[in-house]
Amino acid sequence: MYKLLYSPASPFVRKVRVVLEELGLVDDVELVEVATTPLAPAAEVTAEHALRKIPALIRPEGCTLYDSRVITRYLDARARGGLYPESHIWETLTLEATGDGIMEAAVLMVYEKRLRPEDKQDHGWIEAQWGKIENALDVLSDRWMSHLAGPLDAGQIAIGCALGYLDFRHPEREWRTGRGALDDWYAVFAERASMRRTSPF
Numbered sequence: 658m659y660k661l662l663y664s665p666a667s668p669f670v671r672k673v674r675v676v677l678e679e680l681g682l683v684d685d686v687e688l689v690e691v692a693t694t695p696l697a698p699a700a701e702v703t704a705e706h707a708l709r710k711i712p713a714l715i716r717p718e719g720c721t722l723y724d725s726r727v728i729t730r731y732l733d734a735r736a737r738g739g740l741y742p743e744s745h746i747w748e749t750l751t752l753e754a755t756g757d758g759i760m761e762a763a764v765l766m767v768y769e770k771r772l773r774p775e776d777k778q779d780h781g782w783i784e785a786q787w788g789k790i791e792n793a794l795d796v797l798s799d800r801w802m803s804h805l806a807g808p809l810d811a812g813q814i815a816i817g818c819a820l821g822y823l824d825f826r827h828p829e830r831e832w833r834t835g836r837g838a839l840d841d842w843y844a845v846f847a848e849r850a851s852m853r854r855t856s857p858f
């Protein structure tokens with residue numbers, strides 16, 4: 658039995674959980690909930706992940722796996738799930754990196770607001786992170802819509818979880834404005850059973 662160190666709010670963890678759902682591997686993994694931040698890392702996380710982050714997948718047969726994209730690729734290889742198709746591997750990995758980058762910037766915005774005293778928060782830096790996200794959303798809208806419309810892969814899952822996290826933590830930013838095609842794609846993607854079962858709301 659595998660153990661996944663997780664928090665229901667983490668978009669990186671959600672990506673792993675969506676992959677578990679899509680591959681039919683949910684029953685192979687015990688979810689172990691942890692509360693961890695850069696300033697207060699949980700002991701279980703420190704013990705398993707060199708960078709003290711989640712997700713971490715603890716395996717009986719080998720080393721603990723991280724980060725999220727290593728875990729998703731491992732699970733896909735194990736299940737022969739086809740979420741990293743050889744024919745589109747570089748596109749899929751780049752799309753996954755784009756989703757992960759959106760999540761990373763969005764999580765850093767949350768940390769800046771939650772973990773720093775109000776008078777020390779750097780609003781210019783927060784806006785710079787949001788600028789990265791907006792640029793990535795525009796790139797998705799301009800260049801990636803046909804890939805997003807294709808067969809399910811790990812890149813699409815990363816983008817779905819990233820957009821879900823924007824709704825969860827930054828709804829006031831209204832990422833949909835001016836991005837109708839991406840909004841339409843996400844409306845359908847968010848209805849997948851894997852996405853509904855892992856929603857942080």
Ligand SMILES: N[C@@H](CCC(=O)N[C@@H](CS)C(=O)NCC(=O)O)C(=O)O
Nearest residue numbers: 667669694695709710711712724725
């Ligand atoms: N690149 C990592 C990012 C993971 C990450 O940033 N997780 C957050 C939770 S959403 C975390 O553990 N933060 C604690 C920290 O940064 O110390 C991955 O894909 O797994």
